[in-house]
Amino acid sequence: MDQMENQVTDTPKGQLSARIHHDIEQRILLGEWAPGFRIPLERELMETYGCARMTVNKALSALAASGLIERRRKAGSFVSQPLSQSAVIEIPDVRAEVEAIGQVYRLEVVSRQQRRSTRDDMERLNVQSPRQVLAIHCRHFAGRRVHAFEDRLIDLVSVPEAVDISFADEPPGTWLRGHVPWSEAENRISAFNADSMLATRLDVKEGSACLQVERSTWRGKRPITAVRMFYPGETYRLVAHFSPKGAMPRRDSA
Amino acid sequence: MDQMENQVTDTPKGQLSARIHHDIEQRILLGEWAPGFRIPLERELMETYGCARMTVNKALSALAASGLIERRRKAGSFVSQPLSQSAVIEIPDVRAEVEAIGQVYRLEVVSRQQRRSTRDDMERLNVQSPRQVLAIHCRHFAGRRVHAFEDRLIDLVSVPEAVDISFADEPPGTWLRGHVPWSEAENRISAFNADSMLATRLDVKEGSACLQVERSTWRGKRPITAVRMFYPGETYRLVAHFSPKGAMPRRDSA
DNA sequence: CAGTGGTCTAGACCACTGA
DNA sequence: CAGTGGTCTAGACCACTGA
Known part of the structure; x- marks a missing residue:
């Protein structure tokens, strides 16, 4: 030893x-x-x-x-034979993330719209029946730089109390975390070229590579929210620490 | 209930x-x-x-x-107050990943070079002293499409037996996993625009957004390998399943 | 300073499974 | 069918900490 x-x-x-x-x-x-x-x-x-x-x-x-x-x-x-590696990614609160790198956090709500779900909304929330939803676009600043652009949809059937929230002070993700319990979530991480709309939002050149994190959250089988976070590719990095495990602990076997 | x-x-x-x-x-x-x-x-x-x-x-x-x-x-x-979310990302074997989507896997070694570490190599491996390293570039195919381009560095001080491996049949990552125990690893995920070299390797247009996964692996404090995997942005997605946890289990408290 | 969780003991019975 | 791990019992002593 x-x-x-x-x-x-x-x-x-x-x-x-x-x-x-x-x-x-x-x-x-x-x-x-x-x-x-x-x-x-x-x-x-x-x-x-x-x-x-x-x-x-x-x-x-x-x-x-x-x-x-x-x-x-x-x-x-x-x-064990090491089969598949698994990495644990911490997804911190956006504000905490910005402040962790010593920057001043600022939130800008670009738009906030209550509406009957469109076809696209229903697909994003993965539901069959139309419903009232809240669509929020906002920008997260780290100092003067845009840290991320957020495109969020909240299911008002599952979270009716969101109707009264302006999200001017507290980011939607932070508010949801504090108010709505959730049991399942899924993340999809991809890279893509910024179109003109996103380039404007992120204050980068059109065509710049951006990191996109899509997250859907459920409570039981009811969808709560679906969010797309866009980060400028040059500056943002998701860091994951690995452990040499064949599998993660099964949640159902205590 | x-x-x-x-x-x-x-x-x-x-x-x-x-x-x-x-x-x-x-x-x-x-x-x-x-x-x-x-x-x-x-x-x-x-x-x-x-x-x-x-x-x-x-x-x-x-x-x-x-x-x-x-x-x-x-x-x-x-x-608990849900503070930070953590997601578990499974990083499967490349071959398994390709075969899981019903495609035929093929490996192409673009280059394989043993050399004294350059400045850049030493930085990637996070070591101070020069040493012999193995630099491998290879392409992973899913059918006729390029699934990923791999740029890998192996520390021959830690893994001397790699000298004799051609990696013509078995991807370097797979071989390493089976032969070298490791205790620490770190992943950095980012998006960036393909330069002309990478565009050629991945068979995409120059400037296309690509997902880059950088991974460094250590055994104790000795570096084993540093790899950069590049995936075409339109097709690749890292999927992570979330659990509503404030923190992951501490490994040091049993 | 009393109540709570943290950890351990020395057993027990059993399900499973490989020789 | 014997050996192994899976789980549980009914205690014990203690560290910690909030009323």
């Missing part, structure tokens, strides 16, 4: 189960235990660490949930 | 702790328990479900790890 290899992290002193988790994780990540390797059995680890089986089990269950190991009854626990 | 609201998921029958987890999660996601609400104490839930405290604790710990609730000693457990 602690050979000449530079030790990245020290073994935590606090909880025993965390220490077991950490020890095993290190051996896997530093390659000492390769994919396919059978790690010690729960009963063996109990003896190694002089603890109860539940303590070992807690550590191994967490490792299995994160995809680093796979557990099979009768056979034991094995280091 | 089961009022007229359409029930999205049924309560699982299997494990008791999973059932408790699910019950509480549903109440939060469907808005019955709003942010700030104090959920029942462990001792109360013990009585409700007629089980041991460990069983309740397992469910609540998982909910806390996923950021849905916050736990405070003496005070109890509270539904």
Whole structure:
């Protein structure tokens, strides 16, 4: 374990189960235990660490949930073959995002329209029946520069109280997050060339590459909002930190 | 709980702790328990479900790890204020990605060069000292269309065995995943306009918006590889599924 | 300083599954 | 069919922290 290899992290002193988790994780990540390797059995680890089986089990269950190991009854626990990588992207609040880079945030509502949903609206919200919606266009500034252009649709059936909000002070996304619980969301990230409308909004040249993040949010099966965020391509970057996991924790298995 | 609201998921029958987890999660996601609400104490839930405290604790710990609730000693457990959203992006193997959309995968190695690292190479790998590196350019085809262009740098100090690999059959990313364990990675996603070189490689018009995914991978503190993947903007989309979490599980707290 | 969660113990019974 | 992990029990002691 602690050979000449530079030790990245020290073994935590606090909880025993965390220490077991950490020890095993290190051996896997530093390659000492390769994919396919059978790690010690729960009963063996109990003896190694002089603890109860539940303590070992807690550590191994967490490792299995994160995809680093796979557990099979009768056979034991094995280091996973890294199959698909998964990255966790943090999508912070727009205001927080701007302020994090030391800029002054400013919101400009370009338009705000309540209307009966058009065909396009219904497609964006993924609903069959027409309904009242709120369409909002706004610009998020970082200092004098346009940080992002937002094109949002809010389903007024799911969020009737949005009718009374001007969004002059609080960005729609921030307001929604604070007022409407949601259970599902999906993001689609793509690149595309700014047309003349968007170029004007973002204050970039027509044809400039922009990053588009489309997000749809549901509460149960009811759509809440659909938003398109556009960022100038030269300046914006989504940063994701990776972990070497085969799969993410299953939400339905506690 | 089961009022007229359409029930999205049924309560699982299997494990008791999973059932408790699910019950509480549903109440939060469907808005019955709003942010700030104090959920029942462990001792109360013990009585409700007629089980041991460990069983309740397992469910609540998982909910806390996923950021849905916050736990405070003496005070109890509270539904979290949704602060930052986090999305999990799956980055599948390139070949698998192409085959998943029903296309025939083909790899074309454009160039493969072993060299002493240039200034630019060292910057990309984030190292101070010069070293031998392997620079690979290749194109990934989906049928006749170019799916992606890859510009990769491999640190031969960390991965000396790469010297002997031609990468004619197996994409570099796939080979690396199978042969080199890694512990850290970072992704940077951006949009930019294709210059003439990239336009030729991707078989698109010069100036077309492209999605660029830069990824750096480390093993401990040693860099393994740095790659830039370019995707034509019109066709490629990164899809991320969201979960309403304040934070992702801390890896260091088991 | 009393109540809450954090963690652990030393068992138990069982489902599954590979030899 | 024996060995492994999955889950649960009924306790315990303690750290922390808010009333």
